[in-house]
Amino acid sequence: MRYLPLTDTDRADMLELIGASSIDDLFVDVPEVARLDGPIRDLPMHASEMAVERHMKGLASKNLAAGDAPFFLGAGAYRHHIPASVDTVIQRGEFLTAYTPYQPEIAQGTLQMLFEFQTQVARLYGCAVANASLYDGSTACWEAVAMAGRVTKRKRAVLSGALHPHYAQVVKTMAQFTGDTIADAQPAIQTEPDLEGLISRIDEETACVVVQYPDILGRVSDLSKVAEAAHAKGALLVAVNTEPVALGAIQSPGELGADIVVGEGQAIGVGLQFGGPYLGLFAVRNPKHVRQMPGRLCGETTDAEGRRGFVLTLSTREQHIRREKATSNICTNSGLCALAFSVHMTLLGEKGLRELAAENHRLACLAADRLEKVPGVKLLNNAFFNEFTLMLDGKPARDIVRELADRGVLGGVSLGRLYPGVEALEHALLVTVTELTTEEDIETLATELEGVLS
Amino acid sequence: MRYLPLTDTDRADMLELIGASSIDDLFVDVPEVARLDGPIRDLPMHASEMAVERHMKGLASKNLAAGDAPFFLGAGAYRHHIPASVDTVIQRGEFLTAYTPYQPEIAQGTLQMLFEFQTQVARLYGCAVANASLYDGSTACWEAVAMAGRVTKRKRAVLSGALHPHYAQVVKTMAQFTGDTIADAQPAIQTEPDLEGLISRIDEETACVVVQYPDILGRVSDLSKVAEAAHAKGALLVAVNTEPVALGAIQSPGELGADIVVGEGQAIGVGLQFGGPYLGLFAVRNPKHVRQMPGRLCGETTDAEGRRGFVLTLSTREQHIRREKATSNICTNSGLCALAFSVHMTLLGEKGLRELAAENHRLACLAADRLEKVPGVKLLNNAFFNEFTLMLDGKPARDIVRELADRGVLGGVSLGRLYPGVEALEHALLVTVTELTTEEDIETLATELEGVLS
Amino acid sequence: MNAPNKSGWKPQMELSEDGIHTGPATTTGNHALMLEEPLLFEIGHAETTGVDLPEIDASVQTRLAGLERSEPIGLVGLTEPETVRHYTRLSRQNYGIDLGFFPLGSCTMKHNPRLNEKMARLPGFADIHPLAPQQSVQGALEVIDQLADWLKTLTGMPGVAMSPKAGAHGELCGILAIRAAHTARGDARKVVLVPESAHGTNPATAAFAGYDVDNIPATPEGRVDVEALKARLGPDVAAVMITNPNTCGLFEKDFRTIADAVHEVGGYVYCDGANFNAIVGRVRPGDLGVDAMHINLHKTFSTPHGGGGPGSGPVVFSEALMPFAPLPFVRKDEEGQFELVEEESREETRGQTFGRMTAFHGQMGMFTRALTYMLSHGADGLKQVAEDAVLNANYILRSLEDILHAPFADSGPCMHEALFGDKDFGGDLSTLDLAKGLIDEGYHPMTVYFPLVVHGAMLVEPTETESKASIDQFIAAFRSVTERALAGDETLKQAPYYAPRRRLDETAAARKPKLVWSEPEDE
């Protein structure tokens, strides 16, 4: 067994020192009912690296990798070019095989990285403080709602209809149990999001308003109006961002008045990975709110010789100290994804992120113009970053996506997939374009879409 | 430019300190005739990682990777399964981006590894001492001939006809200039190698006899006879091995009396890589010969506090000290390939190497039996390790290999490719089988071969 | 920091606080291969980048609703050479499993096989979109299905939810299913019982899900006090959360009895499976009456901890709780096609599901690693994993009990971790000092001050991937540091001496939190 260093001689010697006659002696406390007479049945025995590799490659080959087809999917998970050096860094054993930095003297690498990461996220979101990551954007969204409740001592959350439906689902799942009331809606198919409608739903019981920016239809709109309205009623504005690259081109939620900014960081450094592991980002605009934040925080301090160093801090918010009174139950977070994000963000820098955003937007505009020309296709958005909604004649968009796939094109995400059974959205197709999209890809989509529609 | 840290401000500041008005001032010593007015023409300008990746992947996709087809090639380069952890280790920046360990206090990692590598190679070859690597097996073969000349003060080398023809070519190329006389021959197509014929060519002027083991036709034969004959005439026996895995099953050249054992280490840890970089192994049975060895040697010593440590030693043999009197001109060798070899060999260990060899041999026997059954195919070898020679009726083997490739099978190496124009060898096909060969692969080759031959 | 001293150099010795000479001072603050590294924001520039992208063409029309960025973001960039060096230097200030023995109790710091990493990076797994048409990701769905089978077979449980993102998320998943089950039968319950020795996530999760938490006392031998538990059971108790093997490193002998008693009163049994590594392949929790248990793939199944995550915490379920499991899940249809069941089909399938707890389908990147690990070990290998893990822990327990206080040494064999206390330390030396002394010896310390039921607790979990030689050297080092602690060797209070940093001031950090970098005033 290539992963098990003990030899049979070792085992015998060790049993002898312990004073046990056989390994079974060490399992005496297991009740009869639960004893097995040998390896568990119906499972294969151990296999060589070669054999396992064959098996896994066989499974991988049954998937169509995004890189092997014209690819236009987004809706909360984005495909960008990740520089090769990002993987080099996250494969360093010292990062990959470290644990949560509970012994700071030998974890300064992880800790300084987290301090840099928190700074990058806070600045990207236009906030004062960011934490050391949560699981993903959707759970971060719930944590924001829960935190707003703690801050405002209110239990009603108003969700914008244009919030990612999976995020809304997660919030509602949790609310069933916490007794929070969630006011949500479905996105109205219109050029501009219905901010007035949203604002009208804010009342004196409202703890927070949750708005996605850019929203689920790819629309970009000015959050500051919502912020003012929320603040007027003593509620907090929670802004959700699923495409951090967008913030290289448009103003940050913090700048527009959001109190808590959460989002999905996967687009930078992490990759698609069929949905996980991803990276939950969480930041607050007002430093006073720090002690209500969920998750780990890394802070600066000094060591016994006066040298600068970093530690996990304010742990009195956390489960391992506060137990049932903790601000969240989270323990393991997304450390390595945070590293990947931070390395990629470091390679981009201010200049690179802005150029990346500009290039995404340029190509998206190009694609929107081209696809609009396809008979039976209408572009919904006035404004968008790298993702926009097309209204398609005829068949439901969901069938069209399948037919496009049969033609070897991953053409987008149908709103039918996201809102099953909602007729009003059945004909909407969400198309995403990034720097990895070539003009040929766009041309291919246009042609195949025309083929499928006619 | 993602690889160039200087900013334009930096450049200006630095020029000012230097007292130069422009970068051109620093190139004043370049004569007029050689000055260019701008970037060299006919070359593209810099490109993004994304663009370069597309270009390189395009080129890679024009090759048929061994893993994507039934594969039976060998003849000096062998495909074995390389454990994933080997690449993890050689990608450690501390190994990958280090230089030759000239500052031993901060190069103990490379040095201890080399000491372990030298021990592994010496033991594998049944020798007293091995060096820290040479370029590849073919250049190591020439270095052995040259060293034999220094040791015996003679200038005649006798090459076995069954020595890899490329190795023989390299030796003859060098000999043209050093004035050594090389007696070589072509392999006779027969079940057993013609050792008597070889022995008969040894005389009192002979510095060394060079024999490959297993030989170019995959045959295995007892070197001790040749060793005795050579020693009787005061000549050295140089044994060449191109498939180290074989030594897990058969006795080592050192045990059989070879004085200098050289070979290609690529089969363990390094991979195919279209022929390079590979790994030249070089070892001697008699410790007295150490000072005549080419290449670097790592030795044990102690530091100022009495702790064990390692250094490059006996450098008085080498070019940077001895200049024109050096035993070789080699400087950069195959350090990282030596590391890959050593890591893989460590994972194998005595047990793993023997099992690997047994598995290779088992499958090779299986393949030989199956292929012999194909009409028009005869098996030449009585004895072989994982490589054997088939005699094919009809077309030259070289054409058959091409036709097999058209059918998606990489069926072997034709001796016609190795000995262009030598009719006697035209119909011989060298087939190699390793642990990576499946029984399905063997069946496919048999079927397609039958198809091509009929 | 570490600004080279321009003023020229005077030979002089560095004096550390405690007056121990450490050799000549360096102008860089570096010590050969122990390298200092400034903050990214101290070396990066806004105009520097490590990617080559087209310059922005200001002339092109944007469609950004007038929200174009006006202010700088405040980010800085590095070129690739600077980036690789920055993070390589930082990494060298970290300890990891790859460097040495990492006996962090309860965390199962076992070796992370590199084949797992290689497989997870195959484009067919790493480069597929969670919302891709299902026909194009059949292999990915099959991975989830195969892993689910392994988990169900290994635990002897009929159902499993794959989407939880870590252990605590798995606990939430289990508790929500329990709450949904009670709600479904109109039986509202308020309380979840948790042993004092439980991990912090247990009470936190129960509270997060809206329950009150009551503690269950432990017996002197370190197990749940069954009588006290039974006494507390009643119609208000929704569930008990028990860790088995428990956090004192012992197997809960009476788990079955407890489970029956809980079921008796209509409650459910949640088992914290963080310690599954002690019994994997040897004991099936399903045989013990468990209703829900999370499995940390990042512990038992070797996916890397990555300095804090990501993890993955699938939850296995009993028949009783299966209908309430979350969405989405993978189903195999008649033609052997794999299908992802999401909201749409909720009616026809799991009418009672408590819903979705994360945006997509869970930690796919961890699934591929865990499945690779399982296939590599097989049923025989996994059984050996548990046996070697337990053997190593008992070996450590028996090798040190003569010198270190082992509160439960007489409670029978330990499972995969050995628990010690700080009794009899000299002077005012504490568990913390001993831990820091181990750092100088080249080890990552064991878990300290957990579980709370033992004073100055030291929880040592060797795992199965250590050699006997490695464990023997650790025992000798642990012994020598313990002797110093018992002897009241004050130098321990200053440890570590050789780490990149001496002890860090955590109080100061919390008093005036500095959580992000900001430009120095004086610049």
Added chain:
Amino acid sequence: MNAPNKSGWKPQMELSEDGIHTGPATTTGNHALMLEEPLLFEIGHAETTGVDLPEIDASVQTRLAGLERSEPIGLVGLTEPETVRHYTRLSRQNYGIDLGFFPLGSCTMKHNPRLNEKMARLPGFADIHPLAPQQSVQGALEVIDQLADWLKTLTGMPGVAMSPKAGAHGELCGILAIRAAHTARGDARKVVLVPESAHGTNPATAAFAGYDVDNIPATPEGRVDVEALKARLGPDVAAVMITNPNTCGLFEKDFRTIADAVHEVGGYVYCDGANFNAIVGRVRPGDLGVDAMHINLHKTFSTPHGGGGPGSGPVVFSEALMPFAPLPFVRKDEEGQFELVEEESREETRGQTFGRMTAFHGQMGMFTRALTYMLSHGADGLKQVAEDAVLNANYILRSLEDILHAPFADSGPCMHEALFGDKDFGGDLSTLDLAKGLIDEGYHPMTVYFPLVVHGAMLVEPTETESKASIDQFIAAFRSVTERALAGDETLKQAPYYAPRRRLDETAAARKPKLVWSEPEDE
């Protein structure tokens, strides 16, 4: 070694020879993250393995001519966890470019881009056989062809041989071509002229190829003495081997004059291209009258040095030498198919080739990396490479010439490396002591005692991949250590203090060479 002391521990201080305290002793010999590691043979076992292969079935008939192994080989194995840890711990005792500034003169230790590594590992490049049917490796042959074009265009030379495996092998290739050219016209020549400042491989190569070597003196300003050279030229001179820019870091102004003079007498000009990084993209050696020049892809074109290799040393040729270039080479036929020209077609193609110098087609793995690097930089980027490399070197030269002896400071700007000498050091301090002092400061020292023409030479090559901040910190550290050397600070003689090892006894190593491990007698 580092056997844990079983005898229990007494608090005590480690005393290093020079009486400097370094903190409490550890039983393991480790110092936190600075970890000791035994030899593989001290921790491995014959029966341990890190691979899972079928047990040997002794019953199966072998066909090994009765040569089956009877004796053990004497190898030991480790499981994967032990292997990864062994090599990770060893690696941490190494310095590399990824860790810090590595100004090793003449070696061009520039950053190794990670895209290169990724591309070289594409199965389409890494997993193809050198003798595969050419129709199945057209992409690989095209890589060689494209790289050849880049090299020819960058050097302005008509031909290139791709197979040489490193610089010295390239020198051999060039010299053999020269010798073949002379032989072809029946003009046997005996002598190759080499400047005293030349790298050791130059004379070694000439001798290896059967030539006598004569030295050419240098002028006080550090360049080839043209008059002395001309005086020595004659019908016996086969070639001159000149490094340009030369190893004193200067451009050989009169190269063209020298070349003409050499051609005058029927000789050829070999240029050692190791320093091509100073002029790549800015100067084409072809314009200077070069007949042959090797290019170290592992220097100028960023392929990693890997702790000693592998390298790659393609050689560009003038019209005059092209026909004599070695086999094999790649040719593009009419239909744009790529063809590998080997022995068979030697007649119809390069009748005069001197033959084959290695088994296959050269360092493919380095070709893919170098081509990736060239495409990334482009013509503009490569020109910038040379300019930044030269700028950095001059910046260092001018920043230190006030304190360090710079013998050729007045010979005009230096190229990509700055050369210093050890004049005026106090006490008996030497260049070596200064170098070791820099190790403590966290740097890899510059090249020392080369070139031989300068006493206590220190050759500093920063390369273009360093930031100004990095170079400024190096200058400050170099300055401070120099001040110590000038002040005669004896502590320098003991340096390094903080490296994994103090100074090592090289004399002892050479006196009784221990080159392989052997089982201790007493076991």
